[in-house]
Amino acid sequence: MIGKIEQLLQEVEAMEAANADELEALRIKYLSKKGAINELMADFRLVPAEQKKEVGMRLNELKNKAQEKIAALKERFENMDNGSEEMDLTRTAYPIELGTRHPLTIVKNEIIDIFARLGFSIAEGPEVEDDLHVFTKLNFAADHPARDMQDTFFIEQNEEDVTKNVILRTHTSSVQVRAMEHAEPPIRIICPGRVYRNEAISYRAHCFFHQIEGLYIDKNVSFTDLKQVLLLFAKEMFGEDTKIRLRPSYFPFTEPSAEMDISCNICGGKGCPFCKHTGWVEILGCGMVDPHVLEASGIDSKVYSGYAFGMGVERITNLKYQVKDLRMFSENDTRFLREFEAAY
Ligand code: DAH
Numbered sequence: 001m002i003g004k005i006e007q008l009l010q011e012v013e014a015m016e017a018a019n020a021d022e023l024e025a026l027r028i029k030y031l032s033k034k035g036a037i038n039e040l041m042a043d044f045r046l047v048p049a050e051q052k053k054e055v056g057m058r059l060n061e062l063k064n065k066a067q068e069k070i071a072a073l074k075e076r077f078e079n080m081d082n083g084s085e086e087m088d089l090t091r092t093a094y095p096i097e098l099g100t101r102h103p104l105t106i107v108k109n110e111i112i113d114i115f116a117r118l119g120f121s122i123a124e125g126p127e128v129e130d131d132l133h134v135f136t137k138l139n140f141a142a143d144h145p146a147r148d149m150q151d152t153f154f155i156e157q158n159e160e161d162v163t164k165n166v167i168l169r170t171h172t173s174s175v176q177v178r179a180m181e182h183a184e185p186p187i188r189i190i191c192p193g194r195v196y197r198n199e200a201i202s203y204r205a206h207c208f209f210h211q212i213e214g215l216y217i218d219k220n221v222s223f224t225d226l227k228q229v230l231l232l233f234a235k236e237m238f239g240e241d242t243k244i245r246l247r248p249s250y251f252p253f254t255e256p257s258a259e260m261d262i263s264c265n266i267c268g269g270k271g272c273p274f275c276k277h278t279g280w281v282e283i284l285g286c287g288m289v290d291p292h293v294l295e296a297s298g299i300d301s302k303v304y305s306g307y308a309f310g311m312g313v314e315r316i317t318n319l320k321y322q323v324k325d326l327r328m329f330s331e332n333d334t335r336f337l338r339e340f341e342a343a344y
Contacts, residue, residue: 001040001047005058008036012066017073020086026073030066037063103340104210104329107317108192111212114236115190118229120214123189125175127196128155131165133174137296138253146170153196153207168196172213173253173310176289179215180297185304186218192313203325210313215289217299217306223256223288226307230260230286237316238265245280254287254308265319274322281319284311 012030017023030036040059047055077086112122125133135147142162146152151170158164175191191213199205216225227246234242242265246258261282264275271277286309291301314326321340323329328336 001043001051001055002058004040005055005062008040009058009062009065012062012069015069015073017077020077023070023073023077027070031063031070037066100337100341101343102329102337103317103321103323103343104313106340106343107320108210108212108313110237111233111311111313111316112190112192114233115214118232120188120190120216123175123179123191124193125169125172125178125191127169127194129167129169129174131163131167133177134167134169134171136163137177137293138173139290139292139296140252144252149198151197151199153198169193170197171195171310172211173308175213176215176253176308177293177297180217180294180299185299185306186216187306188216188218190214201327203327206314206326206330208330209326212311212313214309215306216308217289217294217304219304221288221305221307223307226286226288226309229307230284230309234260234262234283238262238319241268243269246286249285249287251285251287253290253293254285255290257285257287260284260286260309262319266322283315283319284309286310 008030015026017026028035032038037059040062044052044055044059116122131147135144140146147162147165153168154165155168156164156166172191172193172195175189175193179187179189179191193211194208195211196208199207201207214229216229227244231244234244241263243263245261247261249257249259251257259282261280263269264272264279264281266272266274267279269279271279275281286307289306289308294301294304294306314329317323317329318326321343
């Protein structure tokens, strides 16, 4: 009897099962009513009295070991979720949360796409800039109010020489300057990017926003070229029926300068609260690059002329999607962002 128990103990210790069916077969073989261990139990009454104590203990040990081993093997199957034949390949997958593109990115890409078709390529520049590229070379006088603390974030301020200031760029026109310094005309670029101004944050102003600057320099570039490109842009962006008008304006780096309005795409030009009942909304500034600006960056203004324009991406996005509060763009509220799921 002891010999039989020892043999079963060894078998139990060596037990392995590759799947749940095999494990169940082992359980039946050793632990079921008619299993090997129960059979031994039944024979227990035949054991001579003086051996009963030892045989009884060994039998109990065998039964416990068998139960423990079966439980351990079972646990291993339950924790195993790959490679097992028990895997349910028909079960539906966990849903994968897809992100959405940011509305400003959608609109920026759309603008880039329109100008890319007209032969403009993308140029980028640093957000931490020096005064030279943001102001001086763009013909801003040393005492121009745009350099003022109220507008500009200063990284390093030089009391004696403002041209040595290091600042956060207040417009993407700085990229124009970098492009003119480094390339020979013809230059045909658009410069998308983030800009910073020291403004109190409200529904209509933020301390950072996004602009797209355009620049074309070549021989014989005229105001008519500028107007045609902007008209085409407006129609592509806001629809074939869109009209434009140019109002005289002033920027230090362009001469003549203009601001462009489009017919209000919300009321179709009839007048509504968005266009303050004028039928027109302003979307960008533009003009012919001032000869001083060309010369400041090493371009011969007797040979070359050019036009430039600059627009705010938030403004164009508002016109397209009527986002009433600018702060929505930077709050990362996924409920807002999800509204643009179908937009690209
Ligand atoms: N840099 C101007 C701004 O931030 C926008 C602008 C106006 C850019 C006229 C231009 C331009 O290139 O010609 O307000």
